[in-house]
Amino acid sequence: MAAPLLEVKNLTVRYSPKLHAPLNAVEDVSFAIAPGEFVGLIGESGSGKSTLANAILRLTERPGKIAAGQILFDGLDITTMSQDALRPYRWRDISTVFQSSMNALNPVTHVEDQFRDAIELHSKLRGDQVVDRIKELFDLVMIDHRFITAYPHELSGGMKQRVNLALALANDPKFVLLDEPTTGLDVVVQRSILENVRRLQREQGFAVLFISHDIGTVLDMSDRILIMYAGRIVEEHDTRDLLRDPLHPYSKGLLGSYADPRAETVRITYVPGRPPDLSREHQGCLFAPRCPEKIERCLTVEPQPLAIAASDGATGAGQATEAIDTGRPRVACHVAHLQREAPDTPGLPAPTKRFLGPEFVKSVDETAAAVTNEVFLEVKDVYKTFRTRRGFRVESNEVITGVSFELRRGMVTALVGQSGSGKSTIARMITGVDRPTSGEIVFHSKGGPLNVGRLGVGQLTRYRKFVQMVFQDPYSSLNPNKTLHYILSRPLKNHRRMSGEALRKEIDNLLERVALTPPGRYRGRYGYELSGGQRQRVVIARALAAEPELIIADEPISSLDVSIRAEILELLHRLVQDSDVGILYITHDLLSARMLADEVIVLNDGRIVERGEALDVIRDPEDEYTRRLLEAIPNPFADMPA
Amino acid sequence: MRYFLRRVGYFLLTLWAAVTLNFLIPRLQPGDPAEMMVKKLAGKDAELDPAKIAAMRAMLGAPEGTMFDQYVAYLRQLLSGNLGVSYNYFPTPVTDVIAKALPWTLILVGVTLLISFAVGTVLGALAAWRRNSLFDSIVTIGSTFIGTLQAFWIALLLLFAFGYILGWFPTSGGYDATTPGFNLPFIGDALYHSVLPAAVLLLLGPIGWVLGMRNTMIMNLGEDYIRLAKAKGVPDSQVALRYAARNALLPSITGLAMALGGILGGQLLIENIFDYPGLGRIMGQAATGKDYPLLQALLLFTITATLIANLIADLLYGVLDPRARKASA
Numbered sequence: 001m002a003a004p005l006l007e008v009k010n011l012t013v014r015y016s017p018k019l020h021a022p023l024n025a026v027e028d029v030s031f032a033i034a035p036g037e038f039v040g041l042i043g044e045s046g047s048g049k050s051t052l053a054n055a056i057l058r059l060t061e062r063p064g065k066i067a068a069g070q071i072l073f074d075g076l077d078i079t080t081m082s083q084d085a086l087r088p089y090r091w092r093d094i095s096t097v098f099q100s101s102m103n104a105l106n107p108v109t110h111v112e113d114q115f116r117d118a119i120e121l122h123s124k125l126r127g128d129q130v131v132d133r134i135k136e137l138f139d140l141v142m143i144d145h146r147f148i149t150a151y152p153h154e155l156s157g158g159m160k161q162r163v164n165l166a167l168a169l170a171n172d173p174k175f176v177l178l179d180e181p182t183t184g185l186d187v188v189v190q191r192s193i194l195e196n197v198r199r200l201q202r203e204q205g206f207a208v209l210f211i212s213h214d215i216g217t218v219l220d221m222s223d224r225i226l227i228m229y230a231g232r233i234v235e236e237h238d239t240r241d242l243l244r245d246p247l248h249p250y251s252k253g254l255l256g257s258y259a260d261p262r263a264e265t266v267r268i269t270y271v272p273g274r275p276p277d278l279s280r281e282h283q284g285c286l287f288a289p290r291c292p293e294k295i296e297r298c299l300t301v302e303p304q305p306l307a308i309a310a311s312d313g314a315t316g317a318g319q320a321t322e323a324i325d326t327g328r329p330r331v332a333c334h335v336a337h338l339q340r341e342a343p344d345t346p347g348l349p350a351p352t353k354r355f356l357g358p359e360f361v362k363s364v365d366e367t368a369a370a371v372t373n374e375v376f377l378e379v380k381d382v383y384k385t386f387r388t389r390r391g392f393r394v395e396s397n398e399v400i401t402g403v404s405f406e407l408r409r410g411m412v413t414a415l416v417g418q419s420g421s422g423k424s425t426i427a428r429m430i431t432g433v434d435r436p437t438s439g440e441i442v443f444h445s446k447g448g449p450l451n452v453g454r455l456g457v458g459q460l461t462r463y464r465k466f467v468q469m470v471f472q473d474p475y476s477s478l479n480p481n482k483t484l485h486y487i488l489s490r491p492l493k494n495h496r497r498m499s500g501e502a503l504r505k506e507i508d509n510l511l512e513r514v515a516l517t518p519p520g521r522y523r524g525r526y527g528y529e530l531s532g533g534q535r536q537r538v539v540i541a542r543a544l545a546a547e548p549e550l551i552i553a554d555e556p557i558s559s560l561d562v563s564i565r566a567e568i569l570e571l572l573h574r575l576v577q578d579s580d581v582g583i584l585y586i587t588h589d590l591l592s593a594r595m596l597a598d599e600v601i602v603l604n605d606g607r608i609v610e611r612g613e614a615l616d617v618i619r620d621p622e623d624e625y626t627r628r629l630l631e632a633i634p635n636p637f638a639d640m641p642a
Numbered sequence: 643m644r645y646f647l648r649r650v651g652y653f654l655l656t657l658w659a660a661v662t663l664n665f666l667i668p669r670l671q672p673g674d675p676a677e678m679m680v681k682k683l684a685g686k687d688a689e690l691d692p693a694k695i696a697a698m699r700a701m702l703g704a705p706e707g708t709m710f711d712q713y714v715a716y717l718r719q720l721l722s723g724n725l726g727v728s729y730n731y732f733p734t735p736v737t738d739v740i741a742k743a744l745p746w747t748l749i750l751v752g753v754t755l756l757i758s759f760a761v762g763t764v765l766g767a768l769a770a771w772r773r774n775s776l777f778d779s780i781v782t783i784g785s786t787f788i789g790t791l792q793a794f795w796i797a798l799l800l801l802f803a804f805g806y807i808l809g810w811f812p813t814s815g816g817y818d819a820t821t822p823g824f825n826l827p828f829i830g831d832a833l834y835h836s837v838l839p840a841a842v843l844l845l846l847g848p849i850g851w852v853l854g855m856r857n858t859m860i861m862n863l864g865e866d867y868i869r870l871a872k873a874k875g876v877p878d879s880q881v882a883l884r885y886a887a888r889n890a891l892l893p894s895i896t897g898l899a900m901a902l903g904g905i906l907g908g909q910l911l912i913e914n915i916f917d918y919p920g921l922g923r924i925m926g927q928a929a930t931g932k933d934y935p936l937l938q939a940l941l942l943f944t945i946t947a948t949l950i951a952n953l954i955a956d957l958l959y960g961v962l963d964p965r966a967r968k969a970s971a
Binding site: 057059062083086087088089090091092094095096098099103104105106107108109117118121122151153 | 774865866867869870871872873874875876877878880884885888889892962963964965
């Protein structure tokens, strides 16, 4: 590697909040980025990746503080430099694009002004020269010049992000930090922005640190990958080698959450458990509690991120601390090192490329059986028009145009579409919250057919016993101040009139069904004490409590960490297998649709554009829009042998 | 443009509703002003002579006819600028009574409000920028503490200390032996008399602005565009002014415009305590004396002023915040 542009040495960032125990959100992190290099950093929520990003930009705010280590930029130690001394380098050498940037532009000034201060502060350009420069930059990201004088709220989400990218390049920086730059944008938009980034990076030669929790895009974009867990870098590896031979069990877990959706049988793994609480004392490897490959040593000695010895054995692990520059992969795992350097160590598990933890399997055979089940919900030629009153004028907006489909018992149907495609509106009509403008929705309950759009208030309450929802964000759909017992008792009392001992037993039964075992340990706990995955289990248990015939799951995994998504998918899958409940799975993600659903319905602009068995749609999409959606999915395994 | 027309439309509609309410409310109140007037002239315990009351009614021009007739007459009078004759200051027209008191209130309350706003906003912004510093603690805790005190209590305290014990300032009135007019001795005299009431208003006035500005600005400081501005290398003073304060000022500006409308209501308590010849004192007198025409005129005045202030706030907001223009256009 050439002389590094950015070098982070043993960096520790410590948070000392007044009300909580202090913790090191980033601990002893070292890595380097060469000029023009594109490096990806993968980390899930709470891994410390944003803390690290802020530290590199020297924007750490109280109660955070760089407690140890060094950050060198272009040979210059910026770790303790004063903000005033640092200012000339900002945006001239280091710039950034923040997370989905809805708010990164000052809402009350023109886009032009926000470029102008960035350019005038760091160059000699003035007046019209600045405008010319802005035009050049807008050309780079392919945005019409007329938006130069627009206000930020006049731009769409994707456009804002392009503008932010253009802004980051305003002074030809040497280094751009991308912190979740496309999170929250639609896949197709995301795709085009990332392609733009990669192209500009090749043309202009700036170095990039691309931070994201989205493994697929990071792998797709980067030359080299850093994987963070619990504030530490656990693996550093060339992207292609990482895909071929991941070293750290956590990396294997992350990669295992991806699979080729075109296969007959899809297997995805998940990492059970949750990340450690860093404010507590710990010993040994922080991943050990979740690790299927752990050995005794992992519980006592914390592994260091050391370079793997070259295959000729020229360098031993002990000498490798200075190995940032050697280009060899680094991993903080005893097992990975021993397997390569001392394979004869007793008790060592056999080397594996897969994550040995739990797995979720979906095969085509199940689908074949499900599609013949009894139809229990029919959506017949439904239209929905929203009217908005503006003064004396009424504007109408047709969001659903002639949609028909049916749902079957014991089958999962996925409704796939981007935001604005109308998928949530359909869900609202099926639950009876909204009524169709024309057409009808008929629910064949075990007690006879019901026309959902015509139900009165009392009937609707009874209808909701049959149809239950699982929402996207388990953090806001659970009352954090109530115990699980209370949360689960509500539907049991309201819909099933249960009380006393029967109620308590049923609550335990529900907790067991969603694998929160033993139930005694969870009954009295509060929502806020649980991890995201556990909360979503509670939400599912709550939906099950009413013994519904249909569960509508609206993006149930999209706010969860990648490594635990399959866990929720598997749970939903098992419910369908064990009972004859039907699931309408609403998502923007074709991949997860394939894993969970038997049938896929693709929705675009309020119309059904494609419909068929999940595997057929994925393998052989007929509609242009479906094809675009599929192409936009990052597929790091594309050029890998199966 | 549509945004502005729309705002003006709403303004006219509300104004009409206010004018109508202003007509109705006094008529729904119990008590007969003519009876009051006769009692006042004849002494509390005197017999009430129906003939005298009728005469008094006629003299005052008390309302006649059905409610609707009264309403029409009322609107017609309004349009011609005739708001009637004050019962208490008979036979001075209420417009004259108000015109005499208006400058006093306008200057006392208006000037202290503007100073309070400026001082409060600057202190609030500084406190937010140096959050958790000693300065911030002093400003925030100080404001909260003073804010719990009642205006009349502070007023009485000042009056007692500086008026009676020390005798530095006059204890009542707006001026003494000078001739009202634009002459130096009178202006000096008036200023001298307004020191104590102004002190009360200036002590309490900035508090709302301080806390409001500080809270909005702290919220704004957490926004991504602030972080981006810092990452851009924009100097701190500019981040504070052009990014944080500029955005945080928006709600305060609306508040200011509305408070300006409230000026005409005067400061009832303060003006009465200091016997200050402003609108607040007149209003108090009109309410106790059942001086309907004056009361009505004052209410109309304050309502119109508040509405105009609201309109200005809305229009200003449209200029200051581009998002507002679009959202409700």
